[in-house]
C-alpha cells in the first residue's frame with residue numbers, strides 16, 4: 001500500500017504547494033479547506049490524473065473538533081499529517097475583540113490539537129508517522145500588530161517540541177517549519193509600499209515561494225527519525 005498524507009488548508013498558498021509536492025512522490029492525499037471547495041476539488045482531480053494517486057477532499061472548519069473527527073472517521077491509516085491551515089490578524093492588540101482573539105486561537109492552535117489527537121492513534125498502530133506543523137518566524141521573535149498570530153505560532157512551536165518528546169518512543173516524528181514572508185493570499189492585505197518595506201527587511205531580497213516550503217516538507221517527510229522536535233527556519237535570513 002502507498003503512503004498517505006493529510007494536509008489542512010490545501011486549497012491555496014502553501015498547503016496547495018505541499019499537496020502538489022507530496023502527490024509528486026506518489027502519496028495518497030486527504031485534502032482539507034474551509035470555503036474554497038471548488039478550487040480544492042479541481043486540484044484533487046488534476047493530481048489524481050497526473051500522478052495516479054487517490055485524493056479525498058473535505059470542506060469545513062479545523063477549529064470544529066466534530067468536523068475533524070468526521071474527516072478522520074474516513075481514514076484507516078496515515079503516514080504524514082501537515083498542519084498548515086491558518087489565518088492572520090493584523091491590528092493593535094488593544095483593538096482586538098474577544099471573537100477575533102478566539103477565532104485565531106481556535107483556528108491556528110486548537111485545529112492543530114484536534115488533527116494531532118485524531119492522527120496519533122493511526123500512527124501508533126503502524127509505529128511510525130510524521131507530523132509537520134507550518135509555523136512562522138513570528139512565533140519565536142514576535143511581531144508588532146500581530147500579537148495574537150505570534151502567540152499562536154509560539155504555541156505551535158512549544159506544542160511541536162513537547163509532542164515530539166511524547167511521541168519519540170513510538171517512532172513518530174514531529175517538526176515545524178518557521179516560515180518567513182511567503183508569497184500567498186495571506187499577505188494580500190499589504191499595499192505596494194508596505195510590501196516593498198517588508199522585502200527590504202528580508203536579507204535575500206524577495207518573498208519566499210510556497211514551492212520552497214513544500215520542498216522543506218518533502219525533506220522533513222523523509223529525514224532520519226533522529227531529527228525530531230525541531231523548528232526549522234525558512235525565512236530568507238530574516239531572523
Ligand code: NAP
Pocket residue numbers: 008009010011012013014015032033034035036037060061062063083084085086087107134135136137178179180181182183184185186187
Ligand atoms: P492562505 O494562502 O491564506 O491559505 C490559507 C489556507 O488555510 C486555505 O486553504 C484556507 O482554506 C485554509 N483555512 C483558513 N482557515 C481555515 C479554517 N478555519 N479551517 C480550515 N481551513 C482553513 O495562507 P498561507 O499563506 O498559505 O498560510 C498557510 C500556513 O502558513 C498558515 O498556517 C500560516 O500561518 C503559515 N505561514 C504563512 C506565511 C506567509 O507569509 N504566507 C508565513 C508564515 C507562516 P480556504 O481556501 O477554503 O479559505
